[in-house]
Structures are given as structure tokens and as C-alpha cells.
Amino acid sequence: MQLGTTGGESAVLRALTESVIGGEAEQTMSLARQALELGLEPMRAIDEGLIPGIMEVGRRFESHEFFLPELIMAAEAMKKGMAVLEEAIVARGGKREALATVVLGTVKGDIHDIGKSIVGAMLTAHGFVVVDLGVDVPAERFLTEVEKQGAQVLGMSALLPTTMPYMQHVIEELTRRGLRDRVKVVVGGAPVTPAYAERIGADGYGDDAISGVRVVRSLLGLA
Amino acid sequence: MPRRGLCGGLLKFIREDDLEQIRFAVIEVLSEVGVLMEYRPALELLADHGAEVDWAHSIVRIPEGLLQKALLTAPSRFTLYGKTPEWDVKVDLERVYTIGGSCALSVLDLDGVHRPAVRKDLVDLTRLLEAMPNLDIMHQIVVPSDVPELGYELINFATCYSISKRNYYSQAQSAESVRDQVRMAAVFQGSEEAVRRRPTFTEVVCMVSPLKHEKQNSEVLMESARWGIPLYIEVDALCGATTPAPIAGTLVESGANVLAGVVLAQLVNPGVPCIYSIASGIMDMSNGAYSGAAPETTLIHAATAQVAHRFGLPYQGGTGIDAKLPDAQAGYERALQVLTNILAGTNFVHLSYGMMEQMLLASYEQVVIDEEIIGAAYRIARGFEVNDYTLSVDLLARIGPLGGHFLRERETREFYRKDRWLPTITDRNTWDTWQAAGGKDMRQAANERARAILAREEPWAVTPEQAEEIERIAQDGVARAQARRQQLQ
Numbered sequence: 001m002q003l004g005t006t007g008g009e010s011a012v013l014r015a016l017t018e019s020v021i022g023g024e025a026e027q028t029m030s031l032a033r034q035a036l037e038l039g040l041e042p043m044r045a046i047d048e049g050l051i052p053g054i055m056e057v058g059r060r061f062e063s064h065e066f067f068l069p070e071l072i073m074a075a076e077a078m079k080k081g082m083a084v085l086e087e088a089i090v091a092r093g094g095k096r097e098a099l100a101t102v103v104l105g106t107v108k109g110d111i112h113d114i115g116k117s118i119v120g121a122m123l124t125a126h127g128f129v130v131v132d133l134g135v136d137v138p139a140e141r142f143l144t145e146v147e148k149q150g151a152q153v154l155g156m157s158a159l160l161p162t163t164m165p166y167m168q169h170v171i172e173e174l175t176r177r178g179l180r181d182r183v184k185v186v187v188g189g190a191p192v193t194p195a196y197a198e199r200i201g202a203d204g205y206g207d208d209a210i211s212g213v214r215v216v217r218s219l220l221g222l223a
Numbered sequence: 224m225p226r227r228g229l230c231g232g233l234l235k236f237i238r239e240d241d242l243e244q245i246r247f248a249v250i251e252v253l254s255e256v257g258v259l260m261e262y263r264p265a266l267e268l269l270a271d272h273g274a275e276v277d278w279a280h281s282i283v284r285i286p287e288g289l290l291q292k293a294l295l296t297a298p299s300r301f302t303l304y305g306k307t308p309e310w311d312v313k314v315d316l317e318r319v320y321t322i323g324g325s326c327a328l329s330v331l332d333l334d335g336v337h338r339p340a341v342r343k344d345l346v347d348l349t350r351l352l353e354a355m356p357n358l359d360i361m362h363q364i365v366v367p368s369d370v371p372e373l374g375y376e377l378i379n380f381a382t383c384y385s386i387s388k389r390n391y392y393s394q395a396q397s398a399e400s401v402r403d404q405v406r407m408a409a410v411f412q413g414s415e416e417a418v419r420r421r422p423t424f425t426e427v428v429c430m431v432s433p434l435k436h437e438k439q440n441s442e443v444l445m446e447s448a449r450w451g452i453p454l455y456i457e458v459d460a461l462c463g464a465t466t467p468a469p470i471a472g473t474l475v476e477s478g479a480n481v482l483a484g485v486v487l488a489q490l491v492n493p494g495v496p497c498i499y500s501i502a503s504g505i506m507d508m509s510n511g512a513y514s515g516a517a518p519e520t521t522l523i524h525a526a527t528a529q530v531a532h533r534f535g536l537p538y539q540g541g542t543g544i545d546a547k548l549p550d551a552q553a554g555y556e557r558a559l560q561v562l563t564n565i566l567a568g569t570n571f572v573h574l575s576y577g578m579m580e581q582m583l584l585a586s587y588e589q590v591v592i593d594e595e596i597i598g599a600a601y602r603i604a605r606g607f608e609v610n611d612y613t614l615s616v617d618l619l620a621r622i623g624p625l626g627g628h629f630l631r632e633r634e635t636r637e638f639y640r641k642d643r644w645l646p647t648i649t650d651r652n653t654w655d656t657w658q659a660a661g662g663k664d665m666r667q668a669a670n671e672r673a674r675a676i677l678a679r680e681e682p683w684a685v686t687p688e689q690a691e692e693i694e695r696i697a698q699d700g701v702a703r704a705q706a707r708r709q710q711l712q
């Protein structure tokens with residue numbers, strides 16, 4: 001979409017919002033560039049352009065106007081737009097204040113991918129920076145990334161009774177390395193229960209993606 | 224009376240020319256897109272036989288010629304052996320059989336309590352299933368929470384194999400596990416050679432969509448094939464998430480994924496029986512849930528029968544339902560699913576007993592209710608005969624239009640017994656009679672029947688000494704698996 005300069009700042013912000021709602025990744029990127037060319041502050045483009053869009057998507061998802069494909073595509077558009085704007089922030093020597101960074105993955109021995117990915121998209125859609133490590137993730141990898149990303153939250157997924165205990169192993173490793181107090185650990189996956197999460201020393205449990213976001217927010221005191 | 228080996232296939236969802244298009248698309252994906260195989264020996268074997276391997280990405284592309292050769296050696300008729308000939312299952316592209324539930328984590332017990340499954344549940348549910356006349360293949364309906372995670376399949380094998388006379392549908396976490404299972408079966412069958420000749424169990428291997436065979440998949444597949452153990456080569460697609468949203472696209476992905484496994488198995492051991500299998504479902508786009516009972520899921524399962532048969536392979540379809548209780552939702556979901564699959568000619572209707580809540584929950588009562596549903600569905604699928612005798616013109620002439628009825632006629636007495644399905648827990652009384660008999664709903668009736676069956680002490684399929692020896696091998700295998708894990712850490 002090409003906007004005449006006459007449209008001005010509010011037009012480009014509105015277009016960014018619409019573009020995220022529409023899940024248009026390419027368009028969101030080019031609109032983000034246009035916003036910068038118009039001289040908009042990147043932080044403002046994020047806060048008044050992208051974020052209202054993704055918030056609206058989250059609202060529509062919860063009220064069943066939108067479904068997963070819309071949600072995932074919007075999260076993707078959000079991510080792409082963010083990348084452009086964050087680059088500009090960094091180029092100006094700044095740093096973006098994200099809500100929080102979440103390191104996410106399905107534990108070693110387990111290749112169930114989908115649930116974890118949906119949780120990731122939902123967190124992105126709610127303004128978190130999500131570092132998705134994929135599936136079959138060894139403890140070492142979780143630890144390194146938590147440290148490297150300065151993550152506030154570690155999310156782990158397991159769908160097999162055989163791999164659930166590995167989440168406890170990761171938590172123990174976090175403690176052993178003195179990282180446990182730095183991150184909130186949330187766990188999920190079909191066979192995981194709140195009682196199990198408590199038993200292995202996790203801070204939170206999410207039954208689905210929406211409750212995942214809720215628990216992460218409340219653990220961070222954002223509720 | 225159970226109808227073992229009834230023929231299905233009346234119902235077709237794909238037109239002939241569309242079916243050909245699907246076949247071409249599968250071949251195209253196999254030969255042009257390829258399948259990722261993590262296990263190096265699998266890639267090497269395929270490369271040796273003319274498949275094109277992209278070693279950097281571990282992707283194998285299988286040319287049509289290689290596929291056709293595999294389809295020539297893969298049998299379309301074979302026998303899955305029971306412990307007694309009565310339980311042999313004669314497989315072809317028409318007959319329909321059932322497989323029990325699979326790997327639930329929780330149970331809904333006979334006191335109505337929802338709780339994690341324990342080994343006692345595996346024993347009791349297997350005993351209950353063993354008493355269901357229309358069940359043909361036994362599977363591990365739960366994965367108990369009180370057995371070790373590593374090697375749990377060996378404990379489950381020891382339990383189910385020892386209880387049931389039916390062919391046992393097993394799974395393995397490693398090649399070594401397959402060998403342990405051969406040793407367990409050999410305790411009953413006399414020798415490993417006997418197991419090789421007439422295997423009394425099978426293995427399932429679940430591939431990843433889209434188009435990926437994990438290392439463990441190929442390892443287990445190749446070891447089973449070496450032993451001549453029949454294979455269910457399965458894809459559990461989540462339509463719209465791990466496979467394309469259109470049903471046709473999901474059929475194509477699953478075809479290419481399954482057939483890559485069939486080709487590999489045939490290269491390892493030409494002639495080893497391979498069953499084209501799915502336990503796919505659509506993803507519910509509102510919450511991401513796997514839906515086993517959605518109408519679209521049932522369409523996928525029914526349509527895949529045609530695709531599998533087009534490639535000349537027997538087919539396993541069917542999955543658990545979504546309901547959490549043996550309620551009206553459970554009844555309608557199961558009935559539509561089972562009937563459609565049987566009519567479509569699904570050769571093995573999988574997870575057909577007791578499986579609820581997206582395959583996470585097994586219900587004792589639902590096992591008994593499902594037997595009833597399957598019985599009724601089989602009856603519908605059996606249809607009826609038209610010939611001089613059944614047209615009954617003579618009989619109609621004899622009774623005539625002057626009043627009278629057929630109840631006292633010899634023909635009626637002879638015929639109805641062969642023809643009618645006899646319900647067990649279905650009530651066909653009027654309100655008052657039903658009330659007088661206690662006014663039980665179906666769930667209560669199922670509960671009582673399950674309790675009655677479990678109160679009977681039927682002998683196990685193997686002797687107590689054999690069961691003990693089998694258990695010993697399982698425990699030994701578990702210990703080895705644990706030791707291996709410790710070495711790795």
C-alpha cells in the first residue's frame with residue numbers, strides 16, 4: 001500500500017494497525033519503512049501502530065471472530081514490522097522496552113511442535129518477544145538462551161509422559177547454575193497438570209495459549 | 224454373533240478421475256519434494272536402490288519406479304496371527320476389523336472418577352476389551368503412570384500380550400525394544416524363529432507431518448521389517464496445521480509420508496506386510512485442539528481408504544472421539560465415525576473402543592458402549608441379500624391379503640436369527656417397562672456390564688509361568704534402557 005504524504009502520520013499508524021489485523025507481513029514491513037521515512041519515531045510506530053493491531057487481534061480471537069490462522073498470521077506480521085522498527089531504534093542507539101522476553105521450546109525427546117508454537121504466537125500477539133527454540137530442546141540450550149536473551153520467562157512444552165520429567169531436569173539445571181531466580185518457568189502440554197507443574201517446581205502452568213498468556217502476565221505482575 | 228471380516232467399501236467419497244489425480248500428486252511429492260529422513264542407514268539403503276538423496280538436508284526423493292517396485296512386493300493380503308487360529312485376522316483390501324484404544328493417559332473409572340491411569344487399569348481394561356466380541360486386534364489402551372517412562376512399552380507388551388489371545392498391536396522406542404518384544408513373544412510361540420514365521424504382534428511407527436521420518440521411526444521400522452513383523456506405517460496429521468487445510472492436500476501429504484516408509488520397509492525385507500495408516504484429525508482453529516470426531520476428520524479417514532487401496536495396501540483409519548463422558552456427544556461422535564469408516568472400507572478401524580478427549584482419556588463404560596455401536600454399525604454395513612428366497616413371493620402368496628401375519632411361519636423363525644443384530648445394552652422398551660426394569664440409561668447399563676465382566680476370572684492367554692517369564696524380559700529391557708540413558712547423561 002502506498003500512502004500519499006498528505007495522509008500524514010495518523011494515516012500511516014492506522015494503516016499499520018490494519019495491516020497487522022489483516023496479517024499482511026510484507027505490507028506491515030513496507031508500512032513500517034514508510035513510517036520511518038515520514039519521520040515517525042519508531043517507538044511511536046510500535047505503540048500506536050503495531051500494538052493496537054495485535055491487541056485487537058487478541059480480542060477478536062478470544063471472542064471467536066478470529067481463529068488460529070488469523071492469529072498466527074497477525075503475529076507474523078507483528079514480528080516483521082517489529083524487526084524493521086527495532087532496527088531503527090538500535091540504529092539510533094536506543095533499546096526497545098519489550099514487555100518481556102520469553103524463551104520457549106518443547107523438551108528433549110519430544111517433537112510435538114504445534115501447541116508450543118501456538119503459545120508462542122499468542123505471546124507475540126500480546127507484545128512479548130518470543131525466542132522459539134523449536135522441539136527436542138536439550139537443557140543446555142534452554143540455559144544458554146535464557147542467559148543470552150536475558151529472558152524473564154522460560155516456557156516449556158511436553159506431550160509425553162516420557163518427556164515430562166525432563167522439564168524438572170531443566171528446572172534443576174537452572175537452579176544449579178544460579179539462574180533459577182532470574183526467570184519465571186511456565187510449563188504446558190496436554191498431559192501436564194497444575195499439580196504436576198507445582199511438583200516439579202515450575203512457577204506457572206497454562207492449559208491453553210490464552211491461559212498461557214494470562215499466567216505469564218500475572219507472574220510478571222502485569223495482570 | 225460377531226461378524227469377523229465383514230466387507231466394507233460401499234461408500235466412496237472420491238471419484239475415479241479425482242483419485243487418479245491424488246495418486247499422481249502423491250507420486251510427484253515423493254519424487255520431487257521428498258521426505259526428510261534423519262536416520263542415515265535408511266538414506267543409504269534408499270540411495271543404493273536409486274533414490275535421490277540430498278545428503279546436506281537428509282532429504283530423499285523416491286522415483287516412481289522405486290515406489291512401484293515396493294508396491295509389487297508389499298502384499299495386499301496376509302494374516303495377522305492370533306494366539307489361537309480362531310483369532311487370526313485375514314487381511315485384504317475389503318475386510319474390516321477393529322483395533323482397541325491407544326495410549327490414553329487418564330481413565331474414567333467405574334466409580335465415575337477421572338484419574339491418571341495405573342497398571343491395574345491396563346490389566347482391567349485389557350480384560351474388558353478381551354471380552355468384546357467385535358474387537359479383533361489388541362492394543363495398549365493406556366500408558367500407566369506407575370511404570371517407568373523408559374521402556375514403558377515393554378511393560379505394556381508384557382501385560383496385554385499375556386492377557387489377550389488377539390494379535391497385539393505394539394510400539395517401540397528403539398530397535399532393541401523390538402528385539403525384546405520378539406523375545407517376549409517367543410516365550411509363548413516357542414522360539415524366535417516361530418515368531419519370525421507367524422508373528423503374533425505388529426509394530427506401529429508414527430511419522431511426523433509434514434514429510435518427516437525421525438531417526439527412531441526408521442530405526443524401529445527397519446528392525447521390525449528385518450524380523451518380518453507387520454508394520455502399521457502411520458501419519459497423525461493435524462489438518463490445517465501440520466498438513467494443508469484442504470482435505471485433498473492432507474491426503475497427498477499423508478500418502479507421500481506413509482509410502483516413503485513402505486518403500487523403506489520393502490527394501491529391508493521385500494514382502495513384509497505394511498498397513499497404510501492414519502490417526503489424523505483436523506485442528507480446531509478456535510483452540511488448536513486435535514479433533515478426532517469432527518465430521519471433516521471422519522471424511523479424511525474415509526477418503527484415505529480409497530487412496531490406500533489405490534496403492535494396493537490395506538488401510539488403518541479411525542481415531543478417538545472428543546467427548547469427555549459417555550454421553551450424547553460420545554454416542555453421536557462414535558456412531559458417525561465408526562459407521563462411516565466401516566462403510567468406507569477402512570480395513571482396521573483404529574482406537575475404536577473407549578478412547579475419548581482427543582485420545583487422552585479411556586473410559587471403561589465407553590468400551591462397552593462402543594461394542595454396541597460397532598455391532599450395530601457392522602449390521603448396517605452387512606446390508607441384505609436379494610434372491611428368490613428373500614424376495615418371499617411364495618410366502619406372500621401363501622399368507623395373502625386376507626389378514627394374517629408372518630410370525631408363525633417357519634421362514635421367519637429361520638431367518639431372523641441369522642439376520643438380526645441382537646443388542647446387549649440398548650433398551651427398546653416403552654417408558655413404563657423400562658422404568659420397571661430400573662429406568663437405567665445406557666451409561667448405567669454399560670457400567671453394570673463392565674463390572675460383571677471384570678468380576679469373572681477368565682484365564683489369561685498365556686500360562687502363569689509364561690507370563691512370569693515375559694514380565695522378567697520386560698523388566699530386564701527396562702533396566703537396560705535406564706542404564707543406557709544414564710550412560711548418555
Ligand code: B12
Nearest residue numbers: 110111113115155157188189190206208212326366511581
Ligand atoms: C499430532 C500428534 C503427534 C504428531 C506431532 C506433530 C507435530 N509436528 O507436532 C506426531 C505424529 C509426530 C506424534 C508423535 C508421537 N506421539 Co503424538 N500426538 C499428537 C496428538 C494427536 C495431537 C498433539 C497436538 O498437536 N495437539 C494440538 C495442540 C495445539 O495441543 P497441545 O500440544 O496440547 O498444546 C496446547 C496446550 O497443551 C498448551 N500448551 C502446550 N505447550 C505449552 C507450553 C506452555 C509454556 C504453555 C503455557 C502451554 C502449553 O497450549 C496449547 C494450545 O492450546 C496428541 C493427542 C493430544 N490430544 O494431545 C498425540 C499424543 C500426545 N501422542 C502420543 C504418542 C504416544 C506419540 C508417539 C510416542 C507415537 C509413536 N508410537 O511413535 C510419538 C512420539 C514422538 C516424540 N518423540 O515426541 C500420545 C502420548 C500419550 C502417551 N501415553 O504416551 C498422545 C496423547 C496420543 C495417543 N493417545 O496415542 N504425535
